[in-house]
Amino acid sequence: MLSCRWINVLVARTIFLFLFAAAACAQLTPSQKRANQDSFETVWRTVRDRHPDPKLNGLDWNAIHDATAPKIAQAASMDEVRSILREMIYKLDSSHYAIIPAERYETKTPSAAPPTVGSTVAPGPAQTPATATTPAQQPPPAATVEAASDASDPAGKAIRFANLPELRLHFEAKTLPGGIGYIRFNEFLDPVSIMPKVEAAVRDFAKAPGVIIDLRGNPGGIGIMAMGIAGFFISEEGRQLGKMTLRETTLNFVVFPRPQTYDGPLAVLVDGGSASTAEIFAQGMQDLGRARVFGTRTAAAALPSDIIRLPNGDGFQYAQAGYTSFKGRVLEGNGVVPDEVVENRVIEAAQAWITGLTRK
Amino acid sequence: MSLKRLKLGLLALLASSGPALAAGSVLPRPSQVFDQYLQATGGAAEWRAKKSQKVEIEGRDPESGRVILKAKLTTARNGNALHEVQIPQVATEGVFNGVAWAWSQLAGPRIKHGEDRDQALRSSHMLEEADWRSLYPKSTVDGAEHVNGKFCYRVSLLPSAERRMEWFDIETGLLVRRTSLEPSGDGEIAVSETVESWNWHEGLKQPSSLLVERGELLYRLVVLDVAYNENTRPDTYRLPPPVETYWAAERAGRALPNAEEIIERHIFVSGGAAAFETLTTQRVSGTLDYLSSGLKARTETWATTGGRYYQSVDIPGLGKQEEGSDGRIAWERSPTLGPRAKPKAALAGLGVTVDAAEVAAWRLLVSEVRTEALETVDGHECHRVRVVSRDGKQVATRWYQRNNGLLYRTSMPMQTAMGTIPTVLTYEAYRDVAGLKWPSVIRVNASGQDLLFHADDVDLNGQIDGAVFQLPDEIRKLAAERFADGAMSTP
Structure with missing residues (x-):
């Protein structure tokens, strides 16, 4: 049917769902074993077909298949199956590969105490082979300097998106001493609730001497939210945060300026718990000369990814694109290097920079 | 545009050597009318002395003067013909020893068969006036009437599949007008040619200017040059190499159908060009499943003529994604990226109804179509057709089902603000809606991501409340600020 171009329009606008989120011993029944075998094949095939590097970092993927298949067949528990799969995907030496246990989809995230800023999560891959957890799923880091809580909902808002397990979302916007605006959120998720809050904050901070966006401990989320939030702080058309390279094409992270933008000094705070979309936002704004970045080097885990459900009920997160910033910086394995490396009293450092600009 | 029909305006004309009859008198025999015309235009001997004819013609819009046709037509008395067209598209067609063929830059070579071939053979008769007795032995003079200010005999040329009629000036014997019905995909097109002026050349008097009405198309056809007996060698009319190769493949049973024919067949089996052209409104609702991520979105699309369009996709976790146009x-708008008014260049990519109209006018949008292969796709035997956009920058591949002519799959680069997304659309579960075949299921693979669209309600040519196309206030305000210089879209 030639007249179905509307479906293209529809797809074009909604295809950018790439996730940039850096992400149990009973006997197995015969049906579980079959499901595990199918899951193994799905994981192996998905990596073969979707990994951004068609050469799979030089690995002999067929040989890996043949070596792994018997292990899956002989595995005695779900934990063992997951361990074997993780062993296989970690050979790729890339972030954004994870096996998410099915139990994670069945249990609700406990209402934890609000996360604190000044994360102590160590820089490095977003998930480790042992746990495959995202920084967001790590135990809340110890507070160091300033607590940033959502006063209206201390437990955070429970959200589910696509094949992500349930997560808790926190947002905070407040005015710091000196009239400086401060915005913090712990995931790039739920744009329906987050974006209006950012918009309202930008409106409230219209005359602020500066604004601080605190992305410490933020593991990322929906990639296009980086573009959407950048649009509140960039008024010039045609700017880009960077680009992601899939096997078939390259897509630019274009910034669409909002009707109302904040054009004053902007500080972005990061740490080792800042990953993925948080890194894309911070590096892009730094590259464009729009923001000064404070804190410590980020997680160096920034690959566009997707999460699918496997036949055995587990989730499988896999990378499907590479990412480079506007100035060509590869974030995967490198992370964002702050303009001002500050381990403690990060907010104060950003405040001092803004105040200094005001005095000039 | 049919060369055959254009050629009809140039075909030799008939006369009678007998005296003109006054109105109200007994009608003459056809031979009297034809022979008078022959006499008035040079005489039968002069007509028969011409073994070949080369005519250069140009068609212009009578109002704007724009050239809409430019061609060189060469014909031989033995039935061979070669027509070379520069405008509206680079193409050649002809007849060689009974083989009727065509080649176009748009669609490549093809061999004509059936009615298509018969029509080509009929129109390749050169200077047929001298041969009217053998070509139209059952012609009749039907009456006498005023045409274009002249009192004329009306003659039916019989037998003629195109139901040709001609009017001859009783006073001068010259042709005044001719009409015919030309077969087309959706029926017949009425063609009328009125002679405006004449020229003598090498002993023959032929029309030098004609006003042509072909369906809704009106143009003035001017003869720029005429030459006789220059192209009598058979080599002149030999099949060009690509056509020769195609003809050999066809004889060996290996030729693929011409892409133009495949696309036209698709339009025909989908309801016909007229049904697409009369499509004024569309409303489609359904669900869009993002298969890998487990998301299911609700979609609504409205469109009507004038480029008015609105589409919403409500994605759990991402909110409502909207896109539209009021025609200007x-x-x-989306929760993630906010509102955006687009420059008018973006409007060209929108619109369901615009799309539908483009189905019938597909030739205006492409520069080349070629059938590449016959292959099996998901168990369906399909012709693979390559389609190149008018500007040559985009190439799409389409698979048309051999058994029913319907489009099964399209692969193309989809342009977005963020870059080009390779996209494959697979059309399934065609339903009959308002006389059109409509795919109710569309599988989508966009840069590796799989989506599935299910249309649960399709309404064509129904009433649509125009309010759905009104700009949201924030868009109106944004457009007023952004396009204050008048750079907004125009209807």
Whole structure:
């Protein structure tokens, strides 16, 4: 049917769902074993077909298949199956590969105490082979300097998106001493609730001497939210945060300026718990000369990814694109290097920079 | 545009050597009318002395003067013909020893068969006036009437599949007008040619200017040059190499159908060009499943003529994604990226109804179509057709089902603000809606991501409340600020 171009329009606008989120011993029944075998094949095939590097970092993927298949067949528990799969995907030496246990989809995230800023999560891959957890799923880091809580909902808002397990979302916007605006959120998720809050904050901070966006401990989320939030702080058309390279094409992270933008000094705070979309936002704004970045080097885990459900009920997160910033910086394995490396009293450092600009 | 029909305006004309009859008198025999015409235009001997004819013609819009046709037509008395067209598209067609063929830059070579071939053979008769007795032995003079200010005999040329009629000036014997019905995909097109002026050349008097009405198309056809007996060698009319190769493949049973024919067949089996052209409104609702991520979105699409368009996709976790146009301003809005008024260039990519009209006018949008292969796709035997956009920048591949002619799959680069997304659309579960075949299921693979669209309600040519196309206030305000210089879209 030639007249179905509307479906293209529809797809074009909604295809950018790439996730940039850096992400149990009973006997197995015969049906579980079959499901595990199918899951193994799905994981192996998905990596073969979707990994951004068609050469799979030089690995002999067929040989890996043949070596792994018997292990899956002989595995005695779900934990063992997951361990074997993780062993296989970690050979790729890339972030954004994870096996998410099915139990994670069945249990609700406990209402934890609000996360604190000044994360102590160590820089490095977003998930480790042992746990495959995202920084967001790590135990809340110890507070160091300033607590940033959502006063209206201390437990955070429970959200589910696509094949992500349930997560808790926190947002905070407040005015710091000196009239400086401060915005913090712990995931790039739920744009329906987050974006209006950012918009309202930008409106409230219209005359602020500066604004601080605190992305410490933020593991990322929906990639296009980086573009959407950048649009509140960039008024010039045609700017880009960077680009992601899939096997078939390259897509630019274009910034669409909002009707109302904040054009004053902007500080972005990061740490080792800042990953993925948080890194894309911070590096892009730094590259464009729009923001000064404070804190410590980020997680160096920034690959566009997707999460699918496997036949055995587990989730499988896999990378499907590479990412480079506007100035060509590869974030995967490198992370964002702050303009001002500050381990403690990060907010104060950003405040001092803004105040200094005001005095000039 | 048919060369055959254009050629009809140049075909030799008939006369009678007998005296003109006054109105109200007994009608003459056809031979009297034809022979008078022959006499008035040079005489039968002069007509028969011409073994070949080369005519250069140009067609212009009578109002704007724009050239809509430019061609060189060469014909031989033995039935061979070669027509070379520069405008509206680079193409050649002809007849060689009974083989009727065509080649176009748009669609490549093809061999004509059936009615298509018969029509080509009929129109390749050169200077047929001298041979009217053998070509139209059952012609009749039907009456006498005023045409274009002249009192004329009306003659039916019989037998003629095109139901040709001609009017001859009783006083001068010259042709005044001729009409015919030309077969087309959706029926017949009425063609009328009125002679405006004449020229003598090498002993023959032929029309030098004609006003042609072909369906709704009106143009003035001017003869720029005429030459006789220059192209009598058979080599002149030999099949060009690509056509020769195609003809050999066809004889060996290896030729693929011409892409133009495949696309036209698709339009025909989908309801016909007229049904697409009369499509004024569309409303489609359904669900869009993002298969890998487990998301299911609700979609609604409205469109009507004038480029008015609105589409919403409500994605759990991402909210409502909207896009639309009131015919002047194209826009989009989403919780993630906010509102955006687009420059008018973006409008060209929008619109369901615009799309539908483009189905019938597909030739205006492409520069080349070629059938590449016959292959099996998901168990369906399909012709693979390559389609190149008018500007040559985009190439799409389409698979048309051999058994029913319907489009099964399209692969193309989809242009977005963020870059080009390779996209494959697979059309399934065609339903009959308002006389059109409509795919109710569309599988989508966009840069590796799989989506599935299910249309649960399709309404064509129904009433649509125009309010759905009104710009949201924030878009109106944004457009007023952004396009204050008048750069907004125009209807």
